[in-house]
Amino acid sequence: MDACGSPPPVKRNRQSPTDNEDSVGIRAVLSDEYNEIALIKVHSCQLETKQQLQSVIQELSQKLPRLQHLKRVHDRNVLICPTSDIGDAETLEEHLQRYAFSTNVLRALCHQVKVVEVPARMPKLRVQYEQMIQHWPCKFHPNHYSESLRNGSNFSISQRIFHKRMAQLLARLSRDVNKDRPVGICVDPRQSSIVSIAGTSESYSAHGHEHCSMLLVDFVARSQQGGALKSDLSFVEDGEKAETTLRGLPKAYYDYLKKNEAYQDLKFGAEVSRKCQPQQQVLLNADHSQGADNLTKYGPYLCTGYDVYLLQEPCLMCSMAFVHSRAKRIFFLRPSDNGALVTRFQLHAVKELNHHYEVFQFTTDGSLT
Structure with missing residues (x-):
C-alpha cells in the first residue's frame, strides 16, 4: 500500500521472447536410411x-x-x-x-x-540394429552424433533457446512486417548474428526468383558485395570502418527489430568478406562437408557455414539454391504442399549432390503467432 492506503498498480508483465518456448520443439529430418528397415x-x-x-x-x-x-x-x-x-x-x-x-x-x-x-544395409542407429538382428546378425558401428540427432540431444540448452526464438521471430516478422507472407532469416551461428532477412513479395507466385529463399540467398550475397536481383527495398548502410556488414538487411525488418524492446539483445551483421584471395576459388578447393570450418578459415562465401530459418518449407528450386550456396543447416516452421525437404522429397538425402545440409523442422502446438 502507498501513503494514501491505495494498493500499488498491478504491473503488466512484458511478453518475453521465450514465452512460447515450451510450445515449440525441434525435430531433425533424417533420411529414410535412418527410419526404415530394408x-x-x-x-x-x-x-x-x-x-x-x-x-x-x-x-x-x-x-x-x-x-x-x-x-x-x-x-x-x-x-x-x-x-x-x-x-x-x-x-x-x-x-x-x-x-x-x-x-x-x-x-x-x-x-x-x-x-x-x-x-x-548396415544400421545407422541402435534402434535399427536391435530390429535388424531379429532377422540376421549384422555389424554395427555406433555414431553418437546420429543418435543425438534422433533423440534431440544434439543442441545445447542455449542453442535450443536461440533456435526456438528464431521460429517465433519468423512468425512475428511475417505477421507484423510482411503481411503474413513467408519470411526467412540467415544467421552466422558462430556469433548467433543475423546476416540477412528476406520476405516473399506479392508477386512471388508468378516469379520463381522472388520466392523467399531465393531472395534470402541473394541478400546474403549483398553482404558480400554481390547480389544479382534488382530490388526496390532499402537496405541498411554500413558505418565507416565497420567490422561487420549490415548490407544484407532490409531496413523494414532491421528497424522493426531495433525498435522492439523484446529484441534489443539480438546481434546483427555478417563478417566482412576477406580480400586476400578470390573466395570462390578458395571454397571450390575446400572440403564442403566442413562448412563451419571453412567459414572460420576462409571467411564468408555465399551461405557457407550459415544457418537458415524459414517460415515455410522450401520448394525444390529453393532447396537446390541452398545446396549451391553451401548452407549449413535449414530450419523451417510450416510444411508446404510443394516442399522438397519433407513433404514431397528429401533433397538433402540425395547422395549424388556435392553438398549436403542438415534439416530441422520446428514442431508447435499452434500457439506460435
Missing part, C-alpha cells in the same frame, strides 16, 4: 560340419565378397548371395560354378539351401 532375400545353406566352415568362408570372401555388413555365418547357416544375383534361367549351383568354387565348397554351399530375408 530387407533383401538371400540364398543360405546349412553346413553339415563345423570343419567345412574355414574353407567355405575363405572362398566366399574371395569370390562373392558382398554382404559385408552382415555376419556371414549364423548357427552353421551361411549366407551365399542375394537371390537377385541369379538369372531367371540359372540355378544356384550353376551360378556358383561360374565363380570356379572348389568341388568340396560347392557341395557344401548347395546343402539344405533356403531363402532368408536379411538387412539390406
Whole structure:
C-alpha cells in the first residue's frame, strides 16, 4: 500500500521472447536410411560340419565378397548371395560354378539351401540394429552424433533457446512486417548474428526468383558485395570502418527489430568478406562437408557455414539454391504442399549432390503467432 492506503498498480508483465518456448520443439529430418528397415532375400545353406566352415568362408570372401555388413555365418547357416544375383534361367549351383568354387565348397554351399530375408544395409542407429538382428546378425558401428540427432540431444540448452526464438521471430516478422507472407532469416551461428532477412513479395507466385529463399540467398550475397536481383527495398548502410556488414538487411525488418524492446539483445551483421584471395576459388578447393570450418578459415562465401530459418518449407528450386550456396543447416516452421525437404522429397538425402545440409523442422502446438 502507498501513503494514501491505495494498493500499488498491478504491473503488466512484458511478453518475453521465450514465452512460447515450451510450445515449440525441434525435430531433425533424417533420411529414410535412418527410419526404415530394408530387407533383401538371400540364398543360405546349412553346413553339415563345423570343419567345412574355414574353407567355405575363405572362398566366399574371395569370390562373392558382398554382404559385408552382415555376419556371414549364423548357427552353421551361411549366407551365399542375394537371390537377385541369379538369372531367371540359372540355378544356384550353376551360378556358383561360374565363380570356379572348389568341388568340396560347392557341395557344401548347395546343402539344405533356403531363402532368408536379411538387412539390406548396415544400421545407422541402435534402434535399427536391435530390429535388424531379429532377422540376421549384422555389424554395427555406433555414431553418437546420429543418435543425438534422433533423440534431440544434439543442441545445447542455449542453442535450443536461440533456435526456438528464431521460429517465433519468423512468425512475428511475417505477421507484423510482411503481411503474413513467408519470411526467412540467415544467421552466422558462430556469433548467433543475423546476416540477412528476406520476405516473399506479392508477386512471388508468378516469379520463381522472388520466392523467399531465393531472395534470402541473394541478400546474403549483398553482404558480400554481390547480389544479382534488382530490388526496390532499402537496405541498411554500413558505418565507416565497420567490422561487420549490415548490407544484407532490409531496413523494414532491421528497424522493426531495433525498435522492439523484446529484441534489443539480438546481434546483427555478417563478417566482412576477406580480400586476400578470390573466395570462390578458395571454397571450390575446400572440403564442403566442413562448412563451419571453412567459414572460420576462409571467411564468408555465399551461405557457407550459415544457418537458415524459414517460415515455410522450401520448394525444390529453393532447396537446390541452398545446396549451391553451401548452407549449413535449414530450419523451417510450416510444411508446404510443394516442399522438397519433407513433404514431397528429401533433397538433402540425395547422395549424388556435392553438398549436403542438415534439416530441422520446428514442431508447435499452434500457439506460435
